[in-house]
Amino acid sequence: MNKQINPPENKEVYHFIEEIIREDLKSNKYNKEIHTRFPPEPNGYLHIGHAKAILLSYGLAEKYNGKFNLRFDDTNPDAEETEYVEGIINDVKWLGANWENREFFASNYFEQLYEWAEMLINKGKAYVCEQTPEQVSENRGTPQVPGKSPFRDRPIQESLNLFRKMRAGEFTENTMTLRAKIDMASPNMHMRDPIMYRIKHKHHHRTGDKWCIYPTYDWTHGQSDFIEGITHSLCTLEFENHRPLYNWYLDQLVEQGAYRPRQIEFARLNINYTVMSKRKLLRLVKEKYVNGWDDPRMPTITGLRRRGYTPQSIKTFAEKVGIAKRENVIDLSLLEYAIRDDLNKTAQRVMAVIDPLKVIITNYPKDKTEFLEAINNPEDETMGTRQVPFSKELFIEKDDFIENPPKKFFRLGIGREVRLRYAYFITCNDIVKDENGNITEIHCTYDPQSRGGKSPDGRKVKGTLHWVDAKNAIQTEVRLYDRLFIKENPEDVAENEDFINNLNPDSLITTKGFIEPFIKYAKIQDKFQFERLGYFCVDNDTTENNIIFNRTVTLKDSWAKK
RNA sequence: UGACCUAUGGUGUAAUGGUAGCACUUAUGAUUUUGGUUCAUACAGUUAAGGUUCGAAUCCUUGUAGGUCAACCA
Numbered sequence: 001m002n003k004q005i006n007p008p009e010n011k012e013v014y015h016f017i018e019e020i021i022r023e024d025l026k027s028n029k030y031n032k033e034i035h036t037r038f039p040p041e042p043n044g045y046l047h048i049g050h051a052k053a054i055l056l057s058y059g060l061a062e063k064y065n066g067k068f069n070l071r072f073d074d075t076n077p078d079a080e081e082t083e084y085v086e087g088i089i090n091d092v093k094w095l096g097a098n099w100e101n102r103e104f105f106a107s108n109y110f111e112q113l114y115e116w117a118e119m120l121i122n123k124g125k126a127y128v129c130e131q132t133p134e135q136v137s138e139n140r141g142t143p144q145v146p147g148k149s150p151f152r153d154r155p156i157q158e159s160l161n162l163f164r165k166m167r168a169g170e171f172t173e174n175t176m177t178l179r180a181k182i183d184m185a186s187p188n189m190h191m192r193d194p195i196m197y198r199i200k201h202k203h204h205h206r207t208g209d210k211w212c213i214y215p216t217y218d219w220t221h222g223q224s225d226f227i228e229g230i231t232h233s234l235c236t237l238e239f240e241n242h243r244p245l246y247n248w249y250l251d252q253l254v255e256q257g258a259y260r261p262r263q264i265e266f267a268r269l270n271i272n273y274t275v276m277s278k279r280k281l282l283r284l285v286k287e288k289y290v291n292g293w294d295d296p297r298m299p300t301i302t303g304l305r306r307r308g309y310t311p312q313s314i315k316t317f318a319e320k321v322g323i324a325k326r327e328n329v330i331d332l333s334l335l336e337y338a339i340r341d342d343l344n345k346t347a348q349r350v351m352a353v354i355d356p357l358k359v360i361i362t363n364y365p366k367d368k369t370e371f372l373e374a375i376n377n378p379e380d381e382t383m384g385t386r387q388v389p390f391s392k393e394l395f396i397e398k399d400d401f402i403e404n405p406p407k408k409f410f411r412l413g414i415g416r417e418v419r420l421r422y423a424y425f426i427t428c429n430d431i432v433k434d435e436n437g438n439i440t441e442i443h444c445t446y447d448p449q450s451r452g453g454k455s456p457d458g459r460k461v462k463g464t465l466h467w468v469d470a471k472n473a474i475q476t477e478v479r480l481y482d483r484l485f486i487k488e489n490p491e492d493v494a495e496n497e498d499f500i501n502n503l504n505p506d507s508l509i510t511t512k513g514f515i516e517p518f519i520k521y522a523k524i525q526d527k528f529q530f531e532r533l534g535y536f537c538v539d540n541d542t543t544e545n546n547i548i549f550n551r552t553v554t555l556k557d558s559w560a561k562k
Numbered sequence: 563u564g565a566c567c568u569a570u571g572g573u574g575u576a577a578u579g580g581u582a583g584c585a586c587u588u589a590u591g592a593u594u595u596u597g598g599u600u601c602a603u604a605c606a607g608u609u610a611a612g613g614u615u616c617g618a619a620u621c622c623u624u625g626u627a628g629g630u631c632a633a634c635c636a
Contacts, residue, residue: 013575013576013577013584015575015576019578039636040636041635041636043635043636073636075635075636076634076635076636078635079635132634133633133634136633136634137632137633137634140632141632142564142632143563143564143565143631143632144563144564145564147632173634174634176634177634179634186565187564187565187566188564188565188566188631189564189565189631189632190631190632192632195633195634197634198634199634200634214634216633216634216635216636217635217636218636220636221636237567237568237629237630238629238630238631238636239630239636240566240567240630240631241565241566241567241630241631242631243566244566265567267568267629272573278636320574320575320585320586321574321575322574322575322576322585323575324568324574324575325567325568326567326568326569326574326628326629327568327569327628327629328573328574328575329573329574330573330574330586331572331573331574331586331587333573333586333587334573334574334585334586334587336586337585337586337587338586340598340599344598344599345599349596351596375595378594378595378596378598378599379599410597411597419595420595421595421596422595452595453595454595461595462597463597464594464595464596464597465596466596529596529598531596531598532596532597532598533596555596555597555598555599556597556598556599557597557598558597558598559597560597
């Protein structure tokens with residue numbers, strides 16, 4: 001009752017990573033500006049979880065006048081391709097992250113890493129192991145049982161010779177590795193003499209056939225951060241157990257107290273009704289459940305872009321999601337909120353009918369067409385107005401007419417009067433049905449006094465409908481999208497099923513749209529609000545004779561729910 | 563039964579020993595030439611049990627639950 005209201009505090013709140021950065025800046029820990037990076041592996045396209053990571057690292061660098069690098073973590077030639085490098089560059093740029101000229105590849109550092117590896121061998125901290133992958137795995141032990149490594153006491157010179165021969169291509173794959181000599185009894189499995197190099201006689205998208213040994217992630221990542229002068233190396237929680245190894249490698253190269261990068265982990269993004277792992281997304285693409293990485297149903301950045309999402313909406317979303325260390329599943333509705341919030345302020349309004357019902361204005365002259373003024377965006381006066389044609393035959397939405405409507409239905413029914421937006425009040429007098437009883441057209445009269453949608457006598461109507469002039473309407477293709485999965489958690493499946501069983505069969509419905517002529521000037525990616533229906537954007541597949549619209553998101557509809 | 567991490571309304575995230583707040587969602591109402599937007603109101607929370615303290619979401623102890631790790635993936 002007497003609850004006291006807090007005085008408004010404009011105190012900015014910082015998440016734990018920003019807190020760390022602020023302290024480091026205060027203590028001048030690095031003796032320079034902060035430096036972050038985004039390190040994608042070019043083996044697939046980026047998704048919105050990556051967007052969160054990019055916006056975090058870039059946003060922090062920008063806010064604190066630091067630097068941000070883009071670095072491709074291309075240490076495994078098996079699945080990495082130039083196509084993905086280009087896709088990733090495109091997506092990061094589109095999001096607005098700026099890495100200036102600092103576009104790097106871990107493969108640039110292969111020679112340096114190799115030298116450091118020899119150094120470790122010489123220090124007795126690394127050795128060549130001659131076991132098959134199966135043997136390495138068997139001998140690793142279990143979390144409770146220490147492992148063993150039969151070659152770890154091999155003389156330094158012998159390891160050095162073998163390592164050089166590995167590089168020279170004298171051995172076949174899976175016969176030999178270079179391993180760090182750490183602790184085969186560590187409770188942290190990553191510390192049980194991790195692999196530093198493996199043999200792969202594979203062509204690399206950057207280094208070609210120069211190398212046949214490739215460094216592993218752990219041996220590459222921290223060292224690359226170090227080479228680039230990264231201060232805060234942000235990654236997701238699953239790398240938490242790698243941090244001791246990240247630090248161990250740096251210990252071998254860096255003096256106590258000297259500069260070194262710091263790895264900090266945060267929780268990855270999950271959203272309900274979709275999947276977010278590269279492996280699963282790749283499967284959706286490869287097995288053609290969707291039409292490629294940029295299918296508008298995909299949570300990829302390229303898919304969201306094609307769907308009509310804006311960089312701003314993704315930034316808003318990433319901010320609202322926050323940064324923390326606990327596992328999370330974000331409601332899809334938050335993403336939808338973010339895009340509606342942006343498009344409401346920016347999108348051109350237009351009237352379009354997707355499921356048409358013909359309306360004949362019986363008292364309107366047969367050959368007349370007049371033009372009515374419509375507002376382009378009620379949220380932004382500077383966007384101006386446009387002229388919309390009106391004549392005797394129109395289309396309205398089938399949903400907007402019920403023969404015998406219930407009391408709370410504000411739209412059209414027999415004997416009811418509604419407003420056609422920006423046009424006239426009309427009253428329905430009669431309907432025409434086909435032999436199956438389906439309504440084929442409705443007959444209305446209009447009130448010429450109500451031009452523009454106002455009645456001079458001040459009488460009110462509760463409903464306002466969107467409409468298009470049948471004669472002047474432009475016919476387009478419209479693709480209606482819905483959530484990709486039927487279940488909140490796509491992994492919620494019966495035994496011997498998988499997430500594929502939860503795909504939503506109605507995630508894409510292709511239909512037609514009849515749109516006012518204004519739309520003929522639309523270009524690919526242009527975004528519109530189809531009044532009362534939702535936000536739509538022009539799809540890439542659009543050709544001169546066939547405009548195609550993607551529905552980005554519907555408008556909130558507090559009537560449909562009832 | 564090993565190591566590391568996490569636990570606050572339906573969801574996400576704040577409160578840094580001192581009034582548990584914000585956003586999304588949901589519901590209701592007002593405004594409205596979009597059943598949109600905007601505005602207002604409401605519902606609803608500290609994993610459990612002990613302990614320290616004048617005072618604990620916060621510190622300590624012990625549970626419970628969840629996540630990650632035994633690829634020559636990243």
